[in-house]
Amino acid sequence: MIEQLIKDKKYKKITNNVCHNSHLADDLHQEAILIIIEKKINFAEIRNLEHFFAAVVWRTWHSNKFKKKYINKNIEFWEWLDYEIEDESIEEIDFTVAYNFIDKNPKTEFEYYEINLFKIYLELGSLQKVARKTKIPYQTIFYDIKQIKDKLKLEHDKTRNQM
Numbered sequence: 721m722i723e724q725l726i727k728d729k730k731y732k733k734i735t736n737n738v739c740h741n742s743h744l745a746d747d748l749h750q751e752a753i754l755i756i757i758e759k760k761i762n763f764a765e766i767r768n769l770e771h772f773f774a775a776v777v778w779r780t781w782h783s784n785k786f787k788k789k790y791i792n793k794n795i796e797f798w799e800w801l802d803y804e805i806e807d808e809s810i811e812e813i814d815f816t817v818a819y820n821f822i823d824k825n826p827k828t829e830f831e832y833y834e835i836n837l838f839k840i841y842l843e844l845g846s847l848q849k850v851a852r853k854t855k856i857p858y859q860t861i862f863y864d865i866k867q868i869k870d871k872l873k874l875e876h877d878k879t880r881n882q883m
Contacts, residue, residue, distance in 0.1 A: 721763045725753050731773055738777045751786060752777045817876045821868075837861070838868050 725731050735749040755776060766772045780786050822839060826832035841850050847865060851858040 721769070722753065722757060724769075725756070725773060730770065734770065734774050735777050738774070738781050748777060748781055748786070751789075752780045755780060817872050817879065821872060821875075834864070834868055837864055841865055 732745075732749060735752065736745050739745050739748050752773065756773075763769070822835060822842075824831070824835060826835055837850070837854075840853065841847070841861075844850055844853065847858060847861050850856070850865075851861045854861070
């Protein structure tokens, strides 16, 4: 049964669905299987292995033990990647797109959320601090700020190519 959990693609898909295709999907999958092995589960008592595995994966993903082991170690690394600047000095970077985004009048509630989240992120300078201050889960902050940055980069590239 353990071999089936490791090799069968439907169990990998369950893991990806729980963590929304996170970069931690493989770690989550392996951790869930380790938990099942450590608990010495009697597979004869399990009626539906897929549902059982989905429950273990979901509990593992939302456990503090998993977050401490995998997510907290990666936070500093991912934030460091965000600040890496290639082939440009800080003086040569054009922040016009970011300023325009912050000063923009929001037309929808989502735009209002994005603008204010980005302002808080710029003010505090860390995804962890934003998560603590807003009480929004870190993964949500990480994803939303990444989306905002990607949007600003695209807009920056458009204006740069028009020149």
